[in-house]
Amino acid sequence: MINILQIIKTLEETYPNPICALTYKKDYELLFAARLSAQCTDARVNLVTPVLFKRYQTLEEIASADISELEDIIHSCGFYKTKARDIVMASAMLVGEFDGKVPDTMEKLLRIPGVGRKTANLMLGDLFGKPSIVVDTHCIRITNRIGLVKTKDPVKIETELRAIIPPDKSTAFCHRLVLHGRVVCTARNPKCNKCTIFAYCERNMV
């Protein structure tokens, strides 16, 4: 039987400062940083967004941006054509339908171009302090290894984690999984001998 509360407690002690790795100053900056982070590292995104948000300082400016100039700025993040189009269309929607603010419900967030449940959960948790489950590659890998879930389906993982993680712990728990996944429970060669949740991990119970 997996002891989820003990896992949460141990990760809290191991990673006392579970902040989002993406840097931002305004609500929509986090939204677009998250869009850029698909198939790209947070470190790369954090190099690109200061340039992007210096060139375009308001949502209105992004909404009316020359698309090829914006593409050039975000080019190094990959999938730059799709991402540029999403960012411009999302800016127009935020201005036109949401009073220039990132909305605070899953339903509204999912209407924004380029926003899926992962990004929507990130917004709910980090911008609005609502319980969120951000199912990214680290979350999928580690929760399966630990034995909390037995599926790679992000929606199923979100549902199953919501059922066992206290709501007030869920946002930080997912940030801690990212930290754990980068340093210890890496995709290849996880460092189980240095893992603080080793004793609770199903991978080591066979």
Ligand code: SF4
């Ligand atoms: S014991 Fe190994 S597989 Fe389990 S969470 Fe730790 S690093 Fe990952």
